[in-house]
Amino acid sequence: MVFITSEKINSSSSDLKKQASDVLKVGEKLVSMLVKPTNTYDNVSFTRAAVEAQVFMVGPQAPLNKIPQLDTTNASIDIDLIGIAKNNNDTAAVAFMSYNTMEDLLKPDFFITSDDTVNTMMSTVISATLPKTPNTTLTKPVNFTLRHIREFESGGNLSCVYWNISEWIVDGCSVVKINSSFTVCSCLHLSTFALIMQTSKSPPEDGDPLMELVNLVSVIVGLVFTSLALLTFAFCRWKPGVNNVARINICISLLSAHLLFLLTQQFINLIKPHKELCAVISGALHFFFLSCFVWMFIEAVLLFICVKNLSKLSSKQRAVLNSGFLIVIGYVIAFVIVGVSVGLVPEGYGSEQCWIKQKKGFIWSFLGPVCFILAINTILFISIIISLNSTLKKLKAEYSRKKQTKIMVFKTLAQFVILGCPWILGFFTDNQMMKILFLILNSQQGTFIFLVYCVLSDEVRQQYMKWMRALLP
Structure with missing residues (x-):
């Protein structure tokens, strides 16, 4: 029951050292009861x-010359x-x-080192004792x-340490052998041990002023046009359809x-000290x-359905799927993805920039769905x-019908840019020009939506004309 409780230790408690001491003491007492x-x-x-544990006992008639490795x-x-048994009857x-x-x-961090180093636990914490042995x-x-539980960094310094009431110290312990996967430590006494790596702190990187300016201006412009598009959709009074809901x-x-991202980056120095808030923001x-x-x-799916039915154009646009259903799905x-991610890796949120952490591949909780959707959208776009090409060849209606179809082709091309292109560029941001292009296009999705579905929309222009006539005497 004690070990079951130890699996639920509360690492957020302020008295971590006392919790650890209690678990270690009780663990030592319990395993001593296994000695017979x-x-x-x-x-x-x-x-x-x-926890994993092994207890090995020898008696006066033990046919062993050397203890097996535990x-x-x-x-x-x-x-x-x-040799210890010979000193204990x-x-x-x-x-x-x-x-x-x-x-x-x-x-x-309980291993006291210089301020310019970062300490990283490189092994599980182990404990060795001699229970019911008078002369220890x-x-x-x-x-x-x-065994290393993390990748050993080039230039890192490894220390074999033991727990001394309130801190990790190295007295009596030394490193014997190191390779990429294991480290051998030799100690003159038994206690609770661990392997800790010290690495130099990376100097704080100054942000690129040009990139920061491009990012700030692009996001603000995108927010303005996204707001205009949203207001236009909200106040123009044509019949709402599923496409409009989307x-x-x-x-x-x-x-x-984008608004939350912009505010977070502007106040990142105030937010970072509050790890819980940073994790909530990243989620x-x-x-x-x-x-x-x-x-x-x-x-993209609705556009695909619309194009498939292009040969059946009518004056009334009909919703192909229930709006309420799509809102739920959307x-x-x-x-669900965020909920599952929180449940599986709760510590995966709250990076230095209050975004998803890279460790353990957790970033794929975002990149996975994004890559899947971009792949499907690309397939839908090709279809x-x-x-459209097939319809244009067969279409023998009046010139205005052809003109409307060509406008739809242009909107389809622009829609593909809105849905996929900016984020695909994110995989190729090795140089500064690609990074700037990614930032600009990615932040202007709302701008493209406003241009294509508001500025180029006949219904929107008609509504604007009504407003103008109503305002003018």
């Missing part, structure tokens, strides 16, 4: 999500238990535990082999995402940007072009 008398040798082991998933120990026992979640309590003096140094919600999602950005893409996908999909 034996004439030869015996061993007991168990594994849980939070192993867990991420660590192993070599100890001269036979030929009996001794060793308990070896590996705590998989103790890093959340015994943080690497080691006859030889004990060696631990610790465009309104694209504008709402774009406006929410909200994840949701709004995903909802943008879901609505873009819906718009936001529920994004909400639309093929269908």
